[in-house]
Amino acid sequence: MSTTDTTPSTPAWRLVAENEVRTVLRRKSFLITTAISVLVIVVGIVAAGYFADRPQDRTVAVVDDPAAQVVESAEQVGQATNDRLTIEVLRVDDTAAAERAVTDGDADAALLSTDPGFEIVGDDGVPSELAGALTAAASTTALQSNAAEAGVDLADLEQGTEVPERLLDANEDDGLGTATGFVFIIVFFLIAISSGMMIAGAVAQEKESRVVEILAATVPIRDLLWGKIAGHTVIAVGQVVLYLAAGALGLAVSGIDAGLERVGGAIAWYVVFFVLGFMALASLWAVAGALASRQQDLQSTTAPAQALLFIPYFAFFFGNSTVQEVVSMSPIVSAMVMPARMAQEAVPLWQTAVAIAGTVVAMVLIIRVAARVYERTLLRTGDKISYREALTMSAD
């Protein structure tokens, strides 16, 4: 009557979603928590990389040439397994000077010729990688000279002593897959719980402050639910992407070759599963909020949604592989466990398909039921409503 806006107005669910995002982004606690998480991820990875990657420069004091030669070959021996290791030779005049160099810290150890071999002298200990390399080099040198004295060819003597390894399952996990799966589950769990509580809290607050009556008189209640789900899914996925980016940044800065290309596929699937699983869970959290009349009621009304998050959590960490396999294909909970499995091992395609299909079907069903329950309970205040009551409530 008074306004005839000819331009089609923005759909109500989008306005609701935008309002949710705006409200969450204004919350200081949310911003601080997210910033701290990003910082912990970047700093954690960079620090781990720094300590793992630090060059190990060692100095060994020697008095004579034979010892100096042993130290040089010790560097080659050591570098075969540890390319960050360098060993420098420090020439000193005598044993006393060598010992002094060790005590003063000018050298990490001293290699002294004894009859018939060598001894390693350290202060209060010898760095293990140095001791290992020196011992191996010294014993080889001794072995060579002994063999020469006895007139034996060392190469003949060593024949057949090397035992190579042949792996039947080349897919065998080296720790990276397990670690990735672990991170997947933890991140899903933390984000889903914190976002879930935000959804339930936001709905309960609208009921508690009674603003919901104005909202319900303005737009269909279904749009309010969809807007909540959409807004919080955007925030949660944004957090996942932000954390993944922080992880990638950390790896790039520290120069660690984490073999990301091996788990890249699992990461892509993770985001897909996250969106599907989160949307289904989000509607449950919204219902939990609608059943509450005040914030205090949330503890009990959110229990089912929390349980749905704890099941995969425990299944992954405490279940055997059969349990993991079953859970990874079950609707909704698969969203957490399947990508974690995928990071660890090759998962048959049909199992992934079952997990996705089940989750999509469950998501559609849950959102439908949730919308009905939401419509019936949102405007009812005064007391907490039980799930049983909500499901049998007549349309009003």
Place this chain on the structure above:
Amino acid sequence: MITVNHLSRVYGETTVVDDVSFSVRPGRTTGFVGANGAGKTTTMRMIMGVLAPSAGEVLWNDAPITAQDRRAFGYMPEERGLYPRSPIGEQLRYFARLHGMSAARATERVDELLEHFSLADRADDILDALSLGNQQRVQIAASLVHEPSALILDEPFSGLDPVAVDTMVDLLAREAADLPLLFSSHQLDLVERLCDDLIVLSAGRVVASGSVEELRSRGADRYRVEFASSDAAWLRDVRGLDVLDVDGTTALVDLEGLDATELTRLVVERAPVVEVARARPPLSEIFREVTR
């Protein structure tokens, strides 16, 4: 025009609203009065679609009302509600947009309303930081922000001081002069001052409705008689009159059989008269009468 047709609402065994029919016409401020529990809020919630009627229907311009029609209405629920922790400017813009306004127009309109309420410098404050009176103003702004096509206000004046009431009345006169406006109130003096039409509800039923003038003249044929100096008590002995009150030289009488001309002749013959005037009963009396 909002038309309510045979609207009923039943909770279990209790009928809260019982076959209620009335219209709210454009440009007519319509008061909705009745005791607590008479069914005013329930009726308003059914008009706004937040509660489904057990029977009956609501029409907007003679056609069954749609969600789209209601989206253009302004509504102030009995239990006030806004976002306590959001800046007021932002939430008013949000409401305007939910009602279908464009972003640019919403911003303009919010600035205009806040300016009018002298809250322009508080636009970025959260609602909880405002005094109760100002919170009430924001609540009213929320129902007006989208330039509504009709207004349904449930007890809009409760909790307002007289100055705030005047501000609000001015605002409604400016913003909603041409709109169908239905408001409920306990304050009959306010209703009397503001309303063109009146609907009186009692125990879920409409017991009186019509224009305020009509309703008041529907009351008894009442006159005030004032003599120059003589006592008015003798009127008690006149047939065809019901004397309600005598105070020295003045009396308040209801005509019962006698007509106004006969009354005038009668009193003028008896003693010097200052005034014989029609006395309209106050709304409160009509209210008591119809809800008895």
